[in-house]
Every structure is written in C-alpha cells, then in structure tokens.
C-alpha cells in the first residue's frame with residue numbers, strides 16, 4: 034500500500050468515527066454513582082446518580098434499548114413502573130421510548146430535551162399485558178400516528194380508550210409537570226372529557242402523535258435543577274389550542290421539505306455537568 038492510500042484510509046476511518054461518535058455524553062456507558070442530582074434544565078443539563086429502567090417490567094417494555102437512553106432520575110423510574118402497573122391492571126403493556134443517557138446531557142440526534150433525567154417518551158401503541166416483544170422487535174416495530182393531521186382529527190381506527198387512560202394516569206401524578214401531545218389529541222380530549230381537571234397538564238405541540246412525552250418537575254432535593262415557566266392557568270381548551278390545530282392541519286396539507294434540526298449544543302452546559310461527565314466513578318455495567 035502506498036503512503037497516500039494509507040493516509041486516505043486513515044482519513045476515511047477518522048471521518049467515519051466522527052460521524053458515528055455523537056458527542057462525549059452519548060459515549061458514556063454508565064451513570065455517575067451517588068446521590069441523584071439534577072443539574073440545569075431539560076434542554077441544557079445533566080444528571081448524577083441516574084438509574085437504569087429495567088428493560089421489561091410489569092406492564093411495560095423498553096423500546097430501542099440499543100440507543101442506551103433508558104436512564105433517569107429514580108423518581109422517573111418509579112413513575113414509569115407505576116404507569117406500567119396501571120396499564121397492566123387494564124390488560125395492556127406500555128412501550129417506553131427514550132428517557133435519557135446514563136449521565137443525561139445533549140443527545141447527538143433525536144431530541145433537544147431529555148437531558149436531565151426527567152423526560153420520558155411513552156408510545157401510544159400498546160401491547161397486550163402478556164405479550165413481551167423479542168429484542169429484535171423492540172428495535173424494529175414502528176410507531177404509528179394516531180391522528181389524521183390533514184383532517185385535524187383523531188384516527189379512530191388507531192385510537193384506544195387505553196391511550197386516554199394512560200394520559201390521564203400520567204397527568205394525575207403529582208410528580209408530572211407537563212405532558213407534550215399533538216394538539217389534535219388534546220383537542221379531541223377537550224371535546225370528549227367530562228372531568229377536565231387533568232387536561233391542563235397536556236401541552237399542545239408538533240409531532241407527538243405516535244407517542245406522548247412526560248416531563249417530571251424538578252425534584253425538591255435537586256437545588257441546581259432549573260424549572261420551566263409554569264403552564265398557564267386553565268385547562269387550555271381554548272383559542273390558542275385552536276390555533277395550534279389550524280397550524281398543524283395547514284402544515285400537513287402543504288408540507289415543507291424536511292430540514293434536519295441541528296443537535297443541541299454541548300457548549301453552554303452548567304459547569305457542574307463537566308464534573309458529572311468526566312468523573313470516572315461508574316456503576317458496574
């Protein structure tokens with residue numbers, strides 16, 4: 034081999050490594066052991082003392098475990114286990130999407146938030162309680178939208194009262210600060226629910242039509258955890274929600290070309306996160 038060819042190979046492999054490397058946060062395989070401590074905000078933060086959600090539990094199963102994003106604050110893990118028990122009592126099993134990386138921090142793709150161990154995505158699609166997917170299926174089964182976005186309506190052939198029950202159970206948890214759902218889903222619930230006391234925690238958003246995103250409030254003992262502005266008073270079944278739905282319908286009818294969002298910055302993290310990232314103490318895998 035000529036020197037030039039070897040150099041080319043080296044450059045190619047270095048380039049490929051960079052492309053697959055993500056960032057330092059996505060490379061860390063284990064949590065930082067110790068007291069759970071959330072540092073910073075949902076979209077610019079990290080976590081010490083995170084724990085892994087067991088991949089299968091009563092009434093739930095983790096999807097896409099190969100991404101290694103099933104870590105969170107112990108309160109988040111307990112919340113998911115309780116949500117699973119609620120699903121199991123109704124005969125179903127939840128499919129759990131991303132939580133966070135072992136030490137939180139920015140992900141090289143997929144989310145802006147999910148950085149502080151307090152966010153989890155829960156699929157709408159559920160399984161029967163007794164059915165456990167194979168590991169291969171957890172990597173391959175696709176999410177599916179439960180709305181007909183261009184019509185501004187739920188897709189009733191894909192919707193299930195179980196999904197409403199899961200949303201209501203999550204919204205009623207005192208630890209849950211807010212839940213992001215597609216505005217069309219919130220609007221449908223505004224129209225169908227007689228007890229609207231739990232609807233204020235459902236926040237209308239883009240996407241979130243195949244999964245909902247649950248966000249816990251800052252744990253009381255995490256002094257460095259940065260809260261979000263509180264959600265507005267009222268149930269949110271209002272003109273603003275109507276605007277959201279209108280925008281989503283419009284976007285579905287005349288879609289713009291997809292532009293890949295830039296990954297969140299690793300530059301502006303709170304200084305304490307540098308310690309969380311570089312500290313060598315790791316849990317045994």
Ligand SMILES: [Zn+2]
Nearest residue numbers: 144153154246
């Ligand atoms: Zn999410």
